């Protein structure tokens with residue numbers, strides 16, 4: 001229980017960039033003055049927070065000491081394994097990226113080789129950051145689902161051929177000596193939003209992730225919903241287009257085959273909007289997708305229509321989720337989001353209003369993530385911060 005109170009106090013401080021006084025913390029948490037004092041002392045000793053000046057409330061009483069997060073107290077590392085690129089980040093305690101690195105995902109899909117490259121690049125990241133290794137509390141790893149969270153295994157990700165049941169967590173724990181957490185990239189992205197997304201990361205929201213695949217991260221009442229096996233949010237087979245193209249699952253028009261960058265590129269090539277080019281690898285798809293978005297923003301009506309159709313299907317899928325969960329907002333992100341943002345944000349809010357079951361009661365917020373393209377890597381590191389320091393954590397890495 002002591003640990004729980006400690007994380008409650010820590011969470012209240014971290015959510016207030018301007019800091020909080022002990023008196024405010026007593027009022028907010030309902031804990032006794034003595035308990036708050038003791039916990040603040042421990043947090044100061046552990047360098048998680050600092051005393052940052054004094055403030056007086058409307059000139060009444062004696063000035064109160066402000067407690068604030070100590071950015072340099074601890075750090076967390078994050079690695080996002082994407083079919084096209086592996087991204088590495090080191091975050092300070094406030095969620096700021098202090099070091100960043102990228103590695104093209106080796107095309108030879110031999111997991112041992114890839115794991116050795118990941119380890120080397122991680123060591124390089126730490127060395128270049130100048131951060132003392134003992135201040136890094138853990139390493140988070142985000143990858144396309146499904147995952148076997150108990151064993152720390154990527155089961156058989158559809159877009160990473162050859163990665164059948166790779167025991168990533170154990171291998172990286174052995175090579176780095178750090179605790180390693182494994183989660184789906186979409187889940188990690190939602191955690192990034194709660195840790196560093198500011199206003200859009202509070203309350204209840206659906207994080208709609210547009211990567212090589214499509215997925216959702218669910219946060220309800222400031223808590224991440226992982227599901228029974230850590231695989232909540234597998235939304236790829238929501239049908240938005242019953243007459244659409246066939247999907248591997250046996251249905252037609254799933255969002256997995258209508259709103260992914262690959263499916264938009266396929267459609268563009270089939271209709272002559274783009275000249276056919278090889279797009280077997282994620283990098284080739286990325287390049288073709290670039291051309292499609294460029295054509296649309298240069299006024300090519302047929303290219304624009306492909307993106308608009310995808311936006312409409314996206315809105316239908318999002319509405320299925322937001323009507324089910326009754327959330328404050330939907331937050332879009334993922335590596336392809338930046339290229340779609342302007343067009344999607346023009347179209348989707350209006351459609352969601354139409355599809356929303358509660359539009360007569362309240363509006364549904366629509367936002368693009370503030371975290372940027374690296375949201376899954378930042379999320380992977382945020383997993384470590386979340387597990388170490390938030391009240392919902394069942395295990396605390398620091399203890």
Ligand SMILES: [Zn+2]
Nearest residue numbers: 237247249254
């Ligand atoms: Zn399907």
